[in-house]
Each structure stands twice: as structure tokens, then as C-alpha cells.
Amino acid sequence: MLTATGVVAGYGEHTVLRSVDLTVTPGRITGLQGPSGSGKSTLARVVALLHPRTAGTVTVDGRSVTGSGYLAPAELRRRIGMVFQSPRAATDPRWTLRQVIAEPLGAARRSATRQRVAELAEQFQLTDDLLDRYPHQVSDGQLQRACLARAVALRPAYLVCDEATAMLDPSTTATIAQLVRGLADAGTGVLAVSHDRALLTAWADHVLDLHDLHADARTSWES
Numbered sequence: 001m002l003t004a005t006g007v008v009a010g011y012g013e014h015t016v017l018r019s020v021d022l023t024v025t026p027g028r029i030t031g032l033q034g035p036s037g038s039g040k041s042t043l044a045r046v047v048a049l050l051h052p053r054t055a056g057t058v059t060v061d062g063r064s065v066t067g068s069g070y071l072a073p074a075e076l077r078r079r080i081g082m083v084f085q086s087p088r089a090a091t092d093p094r095w096t097l098r099q100v101i102a103e104p105l106g107a108a109r110r111s112a113t114r115q116r117v118a119e120l121a122e123q124f125q126l127t128d129d130l131l132d133r134y135p136h137q138v139s140d141g142q143l144q145r146a147c148l149a150r151a152v153a154l155r156p157a158y159l160v161c162d163e164a165t166a167m168l169d170p171s172t173t174a175t176i177a178q179l180v181r182g183l184a185d186a187g188t189g190v191l192a193v194s195h196d197r198a199l200l201t202a203w204a205d206h207v208l209d210l211h212d213l214h215a216d217a218r219t220s221w222e223s
């Protein structure tokens, strides 16, 4: 399991998460909703080990993580993939989709890398023709599929999707949701962040509200 316990985090003086608990379970899609600005992306980045916490713990399959970003142990960082809202902001415009997908795998010309890219291309429905194009030559949905392939290239145990379909039309959203469902069915633990309640209800196995994950909200239920 990927867990956050008593996580406090924010930006300088601005505390966004005030003692938050969250568990992401292998093989399930955990939906996370909440109003704009409530801290969903911040929590997503904390559990993906990309954003520092000022208190609390994050554990990956029972191992407590020290630090975040490059300070977190590499073997734990590799266990969590992340997909962001804007595939264009998340890719280098000078790289082909093939290079984008191969990036976590190391030298693109190695045969093991070529083989893994071919597997990922098939899994995420990216033809050879698409793999040789640059981001400006493909649609948002095709580029997001490449970002999804890159995020799971090293076979992470967990995947964090932060508003990964927010820029896509309904049919492309459905394709991405289905591909992520396939990953969950194969055992990946998924955290799906969205402000779209209807989407999360259809997509996730269960939906949590960020407000309810705060210790002060839990105390008010319990009292």
C-alpha cells in the first residue's frame, strides 16, 4: 500500500494540508475530489514523492520514505508513476513520442529499451507512425497516452493521475480511463485526482473527499 499519515504540507507560510491521511491500495482506483484550490494536486505530489511535507509520513509497501524529490530513495521513487493535467507542459517539444516513452528506460537504442517501448506502444495504442512524431504533430489524447506509457515504463506499483483527463474530450477521456482501469486490473494501485465527481464515480472503485481526509474533519465526525 501507498500511505500518507498525518501529512502537513504547503508552500512557505501557506499550509494547504493540515494532517491528512490517505491510503492507495494495489489493484484499486482511489478517486480524490475536492474544490479547486483545496490541495488535491499538492497531496498527489506529496504521495508521488515530488513535493516535501513538513510533518507526517509516507510509506511505500511498508517502507517509510525519508525526504522527497531527489532526496527520496530512487528505488522508492521508481515505484510511483505520475501523469499530469497537461501532456504538452509535461513533454519536451523537441522529442518524438518514442523518445518521450523511452526516457525513464535509458539509452533509446538498447534492444531492451526498444522492446519495452514496443510493448508500451501496443498497450497504449500508439502506432509506429505516431511514435515518430513530435508533440505538436499529435492530439492531446495521443500525447497523454504517451505520457501514461512513460509513467508506467518502469512498471511502478502505483500510479498518480492528477487531472489527467481534464484537457480531453469525453471520448478521449473514456479511452484514458479505460487504459488506467486496465493497469489497476493488472495490480497497479491508482490515485485519480479530479474535480469531476461524475467522472470519478464512474472511474474509481471508491471516491474520497480531501476535506474528509483531514484530521480535524475526522475528529468532528467522531465527536
Ligand SMILES: Nc1ncnc2c1ncn2[C@@H]1O[C@H](COP(=O)(O)OP(=O)(O)OP(=O)(O)O)[C@@H](O)[C@H]1O
Binding pocket: 011, 014, 016, 034, 035, 036, 037, 038, 039, 040, 041, 042, 043, 195
Ligand atoms: N507552487 C505553488 N506555490 C504557491 N502556492 C501554491 C503552489 N501550488 C499551489 N499553490 C496553492 O496551494 C493551494 C492548493 O493548490 P492545489 O493545486 O494543490 O489545489 P487543487 O485542489 O489541486 O486545485 P485545482 O483543482 O484548482 O487544481 C492553492 O491555494 C494554491 O494557490
